[in-house]
Amino acid sequence: MRSHLLVLLLLAVLALLPQVAGQYHLTLMIPFFAYGIALLGFNLLFGYTGLLSFGHALFVGIGAYAAAAITSKLGLRSFELILVASAVGAFLVAIPVGLLSVRYTKIFFGMLTLAFGMLFHSFLFKFYDITGGDGGMRVLRPSLLGMDLSTLDKTAFLTGPFYYYCLVLLGFAGLAMWRMVNSPFGLHLKAIRENPRKAEYLGVRVRLYRLFAFLISAMYCAMGGAILAVSTGLADPELAYWTHSGNLVFMVVLGGFANFLGPIVGAFSFIFLQDQLMSLTQYWRFFLGATLALIVILFPRGLMGLLQDLGGRFRAAEAPAPQRISHELGTERVNP
Amino acid sequence: MNASRRKILKALGATAIASPFISFPALAQSRSLKIGILAPKGGIAGTVGECGLRGTLWAVEKINAAGGIAGRKVELVVEEETNPKDSIERFRKLVLQDRVECVQGVVSSGVSLSLGPAAEEMRALTMFWDGTTQDGVKETMPNPRYVFKSTDNECEAVMGSLLAIKYWKGKFATVAGINPDYSYGRNNWAAFLALLKRFGIEARVVAEQWPKVGTLDLTSHVAALKAAKPDLVFSSLLFADLPVFMKTAYGAGLVDGTKFVFPAAGWQHTQLKKDFTPEGMIFGHNTLYFDLPNASPLQREFVQHYYDRYKDYPHWEADRAIFAMQVYKAGVEKAAKAKGGAWPSTEDIINATEGVQVESLGGKGSMRKDHIAEQTFYQGITTHKNRYDFPTLGTVDAMYSEQIQKPAGADFWTWIKSAQFKI
Numbered sequence: 001m002r003s004h005l006l007v008l009l010l011l012a013v014l015a016l017l018p019q020v021a022g023q024y025h026l027t028l029m030i031p032f033f034a035y036g037i038a039l040l041g042f043n044l045l046f047g048y049t050g051l052l053s054f055g056h057a058l059f060v061g062i063g064a065y066a067a068a069a070i071t072s073k074l075g076l077r078s079f080e081l082i083l084v085a086s087a088v089g090a091f092l093v094a095i096p097v098g099l100l101s102v103r104y105t106k107i108f109f110g111m112l113t114l115a116f117g118m119l120f121h122s123f124l125f126k127f128y129d130i131t132g133g134d135g136g137m138r139v140l141r142p143s144l145l146g147m148d149l150s151t152l153d154k155t156a157f158l159t160g161p162f163y164y165y166c167l168v169l170l171g172f173a174g175l176a177m178w179r180m181v182n183s184p185f186g187l188h189l190k191a192i193r194e195n196p197r198k199a200e201y202l203g204v205r206v207r208l209y210r211l212f213a214f215l216i217s218a219m220y221c222a223m224g225g226a227i228l229a230v231s232t233g234l235a236d237p238e239l240a241y242w243t244h245s246g247n248l249v250f251m252v253v254l255g256g257f258a259n260f261l262g263p264i265v266g267a268f269s270f271i272f273l274q275d276q277l278m279s280l281t282q283y284w285r286f287f288l289g290a291t292l293a294l295i296v297i298l299f300p301r302g303l304m305g306l307l308q309d310l311g312g313r314f315r316a317a318e319a320p321a322p323q324r325i326s327h328e329l330g331t332e333r334v335n336p
Numbered sequence: 337m338n339a340s341r342r343k344i345l346k347a348l349g350a351t352a353i354a355s356p357f358i359s360f361p362a363l364a365q366s367r368s369l370k371i372g373i374l375a376p377k378g379g380i381a382g383t384v385g386e387c388g389l390r391g392t393l394w395a396v397e398k399i400n401a402a403g404g405i406a407g408r409k410v411e412l413v414v415e416e417e418t419n420p421k422d423s424i425e426r427f428r429k430l431v432l433q434d435r436v437e438c439v440q441g442v443v444s445s446g447v448s449l450s451l452g453p454a455a456e457e458m459r460a461l462t463m464f465w466d467g468t469t470q471d472g473v474k475e476t477m478p479n480p481r482y483v484f485k486s487t488d489n490e491c492e493a494v495m496g497s498l499l500a501i502k503y504w505k506g507k508f509a510t511v512a513g514i515n516p517d518y519s520y521g522r523n524n525w526a527a528f529l530a531l532l533k534r535f536g537i538e539a540r541v542v543a544e545q546w547p548k549v550g551t552l553d554l555t556s557h558v559a560a561l562k563a564a565k566p567d568l569v570f571s572s573l574l575f576a577d578l579p580v581f582m583k584t585a586y587g588a589g590l591v592d593g594t595k596f597v598f599p600a601a602g603w604q605h606t607q608l609k610k611d612f613t614p615e616g617m618i619f620g621h622n623t624l625y626f627d628l629p630n631a632s633p634l635q636r637e638f639v640q641h642y643y644d645r646y647k648d649y650p651h652w653e654a655d656r657a658i659f660a661m662q663v664y665k666a667g668v669e670k671a672a673k674a675k676g677g678a679w680p681s682t683e684d685i686i687n688a689t690e691g692v693q694v695e696s697l698g699g700k701g702s703m704r705k706d707h708i709a710e711q712t713f714y715q716g717i718t719t720h721k722n723r724y725d726f727p728t729l730g731t732v733d734a735m736y737s738e739q740i741q742k743p744a745g746a747d748f749w750t751w752i753k754s755a756q757f758k759i
Contacts, residue, residue: 024432028425125518128472134518135449135471136420141457154457155432228421233457234450238419278416278426282377 007174007261014167018159026159027231032271033166034227035251037173039263041220042248047257048181049213050193051102054110054245055117058097059090059218061124061240063225068137068235079142079165082226090222091215093120098214102207105196117245124237136236139229158231166227170264173220178260180216189213221248250292256302265303369408371396371664372430374441374451375465375657376417380550380575381443384603384653385417388441388465391654394641395661405665406672406679417442420450427451431460437682440660442467443653445489445520449476452483461682463664465656468708472519473527473748482682484663484689484707486656487737490748492620493524493572494740495713496599497531499618499733500568502759503717504595505537508567512543514557514581515572521546524572524599530752542566550575558584567595574600579607586612599715602651610720613727617718623698624655625714627728635697649724652698659696659711663703666692699734706744710737 018026038060045051063086070076070085101112124131131137141150141157144165149157180186188209191199196206229235238244247270255266273291277284299306373392376385396410404410413434415426423442430436438461442448448467455462456477463484469477473490477483513528515521525544532539543564545557554577561569569590573581578601585591591614601608602621626639626649638658642650667689671680674688693702699712712734719730739758742751 022433024429027428027432031421031425128519128522132471134446136446138450138453138476153459154454155428232421232424232450233453234420234424236420236446236450238421238446274422275425275429278422279429282416284416285378 011167011171015164018163023155023159026163027155028271028275029163030158030166030231031228032268033163033170034224034231035248035267035271036170036224036264037227038221038224039248039252039255039267040173040177041217041224043252043257043263044177044181044189044220045213045217046249046252047259047262048186048189048193049210051105051109051210051213052249053101053113053217054242054249055113055115056217056221056248057240057242057244058113058117058120059094059221060225060228060244060248061120061235061237062086062090062093062218063222063227064139064229064235064239065124065131065137066222067142067226067229068132068139071140071142072138077140077143077148078146079144079226079230082142082230083169083223086222086226087219090218094215094218098211098218102210102214114242114245117240117242121237121240121242124240131237134237136234139233139235141233142230154233162230169223169227173223174264177220181260185209185212250288252302253292254295254302256304256306258301259304259308262302262304269303367408368411369405370411370413370434370436371661372427372434372436372439372441373412373414374417374423374426374430374439375414376443378416379418380577381417383576384443384466384651385441387651388443388653388657389414390642390646391638391650391657392440392661394638394654395658399661399665406669406677408679417444417447420447423447424451424454427454427460427462428458431458437461438463438664440657440664441465445470446518448485452477452480452485455483456480458482459682461664461685463660465660466653473523473742475745478706478745480707481686484660484703485709487623487709487711487713488741488748489520490523490527491713491737491740492599492622492715493527494531494752495715495733495735496570496597496618496620497528498735498740498757498759499715500528500570500595500597501531501535501537502733503618504568505535508539508595510542510564510566511539511568511570512541512545512561512564512566513570514543514545514547514554514561515570516549516574516577517546518549521549521572525570527748527752528570528597530749531757534752534757539568547573547577549577551577552580554581554584557581558588558590561585562588562590568597569594570597570599572600573598574603576604576607578604579609582608583612586614603653605651606649606724606726609726613718615718615720615727615730617727618715619718619727619729620713620715621729622652622655623659623696623701623711623713624650624652625698625716625729625732626650627722627724628698628714628732632695632697632699634695638697655697655711659694659701659709662694662696663689663692663701663709666694667703700736704744708741708744710741712736713740 042056066086066089067082070082097116101109144161149161188204192206200206251266251270252263254269256262277287375389376382400409413436417423430439440463442464443466445468448464449469452469459482461482464486466486468485468489513525515525543561547557596617599620601619667685671684671688689703690705701711714734716729716732718727720727722728742748
């Protein structure tokens with residue numbers, strides 16, 4: 001109950017943010033929403049199913065290029081159509097990729113997804129006539145719910161209607177994911193993560209459920225990619241490059257993959273951390289890397305894990321001794 | 337008394353013409369003039385961005401010492417150019433948070449191609465150092481309002497090809513290319529072949545190599561070129577991969593008896609040491625050749641300053657950065673003058689900048705009405721007869737960009753077929 005209230009409070013804060021925050025920080029919130037949605041899907045595979053992909057930028061790229069193809073090539077501007085096309089495109093590509101990849105686990109799964117990601121990147125880079133090559137493809141401003149917003153300047157569009165659209169989208173994507181991970185389907189995934197052999201013995205169709213998780217994560221990433229592309233105005237091969245896949249992993253680890261909200265917190269922290277570091281020093285990559293190393297060494301459960309620990313200690317200090325034990329146990333149980 | 341005053345005014349006028357950094361005497365402005373710089377600081381283009389930034393710092397030092405731009409001292413806000421997505425975010429920071437009045441910089445065409453429309457949509461005055469909004473050789477923003485672009489990417493390839501024809505026509509029968517695997521490299525190679533055809537040279541292509549940008553193991557590419565035994569190698573490699581290529585080619589014996597055309601080698605000129613870089617190559621320094629025999633006093637001063645401070649010699653990115661600052665300054669001061677010294681609006685500055693002429697390090701330059709720069713390009717044949725540990729130009733050719741750049745609105749390939757080239 002308390003966590004539900006906290007989420008509602010966060011959504012309310014995000015809804016009020018355009019009234020108080022500067023325009024630049026509001027434009028940074030668009031990639032936050034994009035990565036938030038993408039990482040909710042990514043973490044279904046990583047945090048809940050136990051499969052770490054190093055190639056999910058492939059699906060972010062599919063979403064971005066779907067947006068480019070629909071707006072620039074087909075001349076259609078509906079963002080709802082873009083979202084559907086992104087998800088369908090990612091679903092179709094994820095079927096063969098997922099079928100081949102989920103036969104493996106651990107490093108083999110990671111390497112295979114990395115290979116498929118790089119294959120797609122090479123396709124984007126080499127097939128100039130279709131994809132625009134290194135220059136990418138323009139993404140024109142879409143309409144939202146049938147409303148043509150071309151009269152607004154780009155900043156007003158991003159910090160106004162598109163901001164709220166993405167916020168609502170993140171809310172629905174989060175709700176859908178919450179229902180999934182707390183359903184029997186989610187329990188199957190967690191069982192597979194904990195012990196695939198035992199899960200199989202109990203009748204769980206391990207590969208099929210892994211494939212489902214892969215397909216859903218691909219669709220979430222593609223929707224995130226579509227939002228990113230609208231914000232940038234371009235779909236370019238860098239979005240599908242392996243370093244971008246690495247960023248997805250970084251964000252999830254930063255926020256904490258063992259917590260439902262971890263990826264969203266990770267996306268937010270990464271974007272604003274990178275923003276600050278890039279302004280402060282040209283060695284920002286070094287500090288980002290050092291941050292990741294510190295997080296992994298000192299706080300392996302990420303920022304959300306740290307917050308939970310701090311919250312647990314605070315409550316433990318407040319509560320009488322017998323209740324302290326039950327709270328600590330409760331904290332342990334929260335983790336998926 | 338009158339004669340004396342006339343003399344002083346004449347002298348002041350002459351000084352203003354001689355130094356593009358002398359300020360137009362506008363009303364004194366108390367606010368500083370914030371200018372954003374977006375330049376690469378790391379990766380394969382890191383040293384390129386650094387050189388441009390050093391050029392900007394020098395220009396701003398001089399401008400501020402002379403009173404600023406139309407009376408306002410320049411204050412720089414520097415952000416890093418990386419990939420298109422992150423670069424657009426840094427651009428937004430400069431415009432929305434730092435409230436800069438003009439953004440300058442950008443080296444990568446991949447970034448400028450996406451940044452151009454973003455700048456237009458944000459109505460932010462932007463001047464690219466080395467970026468275009470070309471998709472290949474096709475202009476995607478033929479009539480921008482807020483974006484001013486550099487010369488077209490393929491200028492250096494056209495000039496390098498023309499010089500190859502000028503010096504070596506009839507002396508080669510087979511050609512090979514090793515060019516970076518992206519639109520710049522592909523277009524340069526295609527332009528070279530198109531110009532050979534235009535001049536009736538029936539050269540046979542014996543090898544085409546496309547290393548990925550920044551690849552530092554070029555052994556297999558060099559082996560393929562060596563096996564093909566070309567008379568001439570055309571290469572638009574321009575990043576840190578170029579010195580590696582030269583070392584590998586030298587080690588493999590590819591340089592013996594082979595002619596080389598490097599239209600964009602200037603970015604690496606001090607890294608291409610005499611030990612492994614032969615004489616007699618066509619070598620492009622783009623819009624700044626640091627050792628130009630008849631260089632302007634401005635260039636001499638800058639090169640000396642650059643050497644004294646950084647113990648290095650500048651390449652063309654410094655000139656592009658200084659050119660962008662000069663064009664902006666000239667546009668602002670022209671607009672301010674038209675308004676009687678009052679600070680002009682962005683729209684006034686844009687109108688005044690169109691068609692403006694400046695004297696940059698490498699010579700005269702101007703900004704076309706379609707917001708594409710025109711500058712002087714330098715290439716020539718390399719020599720080892722110098723006081724440096726790297727080759728310089730023994731023979732220097734200069735071409736103004738109207739000779740090697742397609743006119744406003746023209747299709748590049750049609751222009752190649754019909755242009756009147758002077759070689």
